[in-house]
Amino acid sequence: DAPLLQVEHLKTYYPVKSGIFSRTTGFIRAVDDVSLTIRKGETLGLVGESGCGKSTIGRSIVRLENPTSGRILFRDEDITTKTRRQLKPVRTRLQIIFQDPYSSLNPRKRVSELLSEPFIAHKLADKKDIPARVGRLLELVGLPRGSGNRFPHEFSGGQRQRIGIARAISFEPELIVCDEPVSALDVSIQAQILNLLGDLQRELKLTYLFIAHGIGAVKYISTRIAVMYLGKIVEIGNKEELFRNPKHPYTRILLNAYPPPDPEARSAGRILIRGDVPSPEHPPSGCRFHTRCPYVRDLCRTAEPPLGAEAHAAACHFPLDEPSGLPVLK
Ligand code: SF4
Numbered sequence: 001d002a003p004l005l006q007v008e009h010l011k012t013y014y015p016v017k018s019g020i021f022s023r024t025t026g027f028i029r030a031v032d033d034v035s036l037t038i039r040k041g042e043t044l045g046l047v048g049e050s051g052c053g054k055s056t057i058g059r060s061i062v063r064l065e066n067p068t069s070g071r072i073l074f075r076d077e078d079i080t081t082k083t084r085r086q087l088k089p090v091r092t093r094l095q096i097i098f099q100d101p102y103s104s105l106n107p108r109k110r111v112s113e114l115l116s117e118p119f120i121a122h123k124l125a126d127k128k129d130i131p132a133r134v135g136r137l138l139e140l141v142g143l144p145r146g147s148g149n150r151f152p153h154e155f156s157g158g159q160r161q162r163i164g165i166a167r168a169i170s171f172e173p174e175l176i177v178c179d180e181p182v183s184a185l186d187v188s189i190q191a192q193i194l195n196l197l198g199d200l201q202r203e204l205k206l207t208y209l210f211i212a213h214g215i216g217a218v219k220y221i222s223t224r225i226a227v228m229y230l231g232k233i234v235e236i237g238n239k240e241e242l243f244r245n246p247k248h249p250y251t252r253i254l255l256n257a258y259p260p261p262d263p264e265a266r267s268a269g270r271i272l273i274r275g276d277v278p279s280p281e282h283p284p285s286g287c288r289f290h291t292r293c294p295y296v297r298d299l300c301r302t303a304e305p306p307l308g309a310e311a312h313a314a315a316c317h318f319p320l321d322e323p324s325g326l327p328v329l330k
């Protein structure tokens, strides 16, 4: 399939300021040379510890952040440096849902009003048709049609996420960046929201970039998975491949943390990650994972391992090549 979105050598840096004149004294390299492709209809899972830059990729793609360099192509159109006005026609096609939908919902407006706004702002429907559209949206996300006259605070966390999703799909987007949409929810509710996202994907032919800090949610919904560490993608591949034979030591550590091991299995040869995540302002030389990698050798400290262009690629000088023994997920 043709790529829907291409990210080429994306860098998104944030200035670090200090002193009374807040001079720029350095940069947080939140995203540091990331390339990836998202094909129509797929779900690319993006996983990594908090602070590794995955949200910044998502926010850069929908241009809530301005990339420092590199290119973002949506349907072959370069959107990297478009202004707000230039972006408006693309906006509807490219949506984002957040971990905390409440923060993006005006608490003083009724849900029906919140869901009407996109139709009005982007002239997506005739005024007389809007109530029916809003009713249909509520139905699509599994809320009662009549619930539109309530305010956001009258809904539970899971229901609010449904409202956030309803708002995103009201634009009839092609790509939705899901930035940790279930991380703040109870486990039982997480499954419901993931199922809803799956159903909507099939019904509305949506494409997702699904961001999470743990492999748990990503494993259900993704067709491919990209693993991030300190601003870079360290491994990317089909979900089955990645689970069957994780090549990068960091991926293996993330996968070993899933499912949560029982106490007996805990001592049975699992690799444990050591140390803290280094600062994205001063990332380690060579392989950025070398300060924590159980397999580190001299070369790793000086030479940066490239991420190959293969369908299943890992940025490691000494990729692992033995089956993980983990159940292969469908
Ligand atoms: Fe570990 Fe070296 Fe591979 Fe980096 S390149 S992940 S330090 S083995």
Ligand code: MG
Residues within 6 Å of the ligand: 051, 054, 055, 180
């Ligand atoms: Mg985040």
